[in-house]
Structure formats: structure tokens, C-alpha cells
Amino acid sequence: MRIETVWRPEDGAELPALVWRPGPRRMISSGMLGGGIGTAGWVLNAQVPGAYARMDPVEHLRELAARFGLAGPGVGLLTAAEVRSFQQGHDGGVSATATVGLRVPTWAASPEGRPDPVLAPAVPERFRPGTINIVVSVPVALEDAALVNAVLTATEAKTQALLEAGYDCSGTASDAVCVAAAEHARPEPFAGPRSVWGARIARAVHAAVLAGSHDYTRRWKAGPSSRGNLSELG
DSSP states (O other): OOEEEEEEEETTEEEEEEEEOOOSEEEEEOOSBSOEEEEESOEEEEEOOTTOOOSOHHHHHHHHHHHTTOOSSOEEEEESSOGGGOEEEEETTEEEEEEEOOSSOBOSSOOTTOOOOOSSTTSOGGGOOOOEEEEEEESSOBOHHHHHHHHHHHHHHHHHHHHHTTOOSSBOTTOEEEEEEOOSSSOBSOOSTTSHHHHHHHHHHHHHHHHHHHHHHHHHHTOHHHHOSGGGTO
16 A cells, blocks of 8 residues: 655644555555444544644544545544554565554553653653554455454564664554455455464564664654654663
8 A cells, every 4th residue: 555644733743643545455454443343444543742732532533534535434543653664564565554652661560550661761651652563464355353363463562673673572562553454355264373364464563663663662762863853762
């Protein structure tokens, strides 16, 4: 799927977003807008300020979709990470795009009441977003069970990449994923990591998240002069 970078003014700044317009695809997503399984024609991954405080993110995503001319069913994701620093992985016709923010790395099974570690503890709480958004394009149709399995496979590959990049976490608390499969031909029944298409999904996601994690590390260690606004790291 071809990626477009689009811009809009918000909160006194020009903020970017990534847009995919592949036409009708069978998608599964954990996104707030268009989440679940269904046919959708576009995906939006919009960058928001680090101090994002809107309590109506679904309505916000609808507003952004209308601004960018995205009509009909689609999937909307939000992140405070710098979306222009997206990274991609490709394998056997599968492509994965990841925007990576890791200021608050998180273990999924963490003891109740234990706060997540923050890479910048001096930063006020409202400036502590951290999100990894992943969009995967698969050139074949997948049965609904295989779509669910694809999300599991992508998540496992994401965590593998984070550990290899030196991050002690399984992800962040606000990560989201979208898998877009073709709608034609007989659907594939499997997408686990040892199936043909699941293995390709895993390798593509791993490559994208690993590159994004290393890029995040480089920008963070480079210091404030190269980070720009705090919200750009997420």
C-alpha cells in the first residue's frame, strides 16, 4: 500500500499524518476508529501533540478523515511519535510500516499498581506518550481466524524486535495494529509464525519495528537539539 504524508494545523503547530488508500480491503484493527474486522478502504495514522488531551479521539479521527478526503469505512490511529520517521519491512509481498515511540516501555503482565518506567522521568506526566503503531499489508485474502492470528504474529514479532533493540519491554500501553488483507481469491486459513504468510508478516513487522526502535534510540541519545519538540519522540 502506498503511503502519503499529509499535514494539518492543530494547537498552533503543523502536524503530519500517514494515509493509506488501498481501496476495499479486509482489515482487522485495534484502532479506536474502525476497530475490529471488516471491509475498509483507508488507514490513517495521525500524529498528535504530546500534551494531547481530547476526550473524544474517535470524533477527532473522523474530523481528520474528512479533512483528508477519506470517505467510507476506514481505520484511524493516533500517536505522539514522529510519524515522518516511519520504518518499513518487506517480505514475500507483505509490507509492514511502524511508527515507534518508546518513552514509556511497558511489560504487558506487570504487577498491579507498579508504574511503568519512563525514559525521561523529569518530563511532566502529560508529555509521556509512548506508542508503536503497526500497519501490515498482505497481498492475499485471510480468513477471519487467520486475521486474528496475524495480529498475534505481528505482536510477537514486535516484542522480539524490541528485545533485540535493547528495550526491556513487550511494547507500550497504547500500541495499535492494523492488518489489511486482499478481498479476492480463496482466503488463507493460517497466519501463525510458521505458516507461509504468517512467517512473512513476522519478518516484515520485525524488520520495521527493529529499525524504528534503533531510530528512536539514536534520536533520543542525540539530545534535545536533534529531538525537537518532546512530542516528536512519543
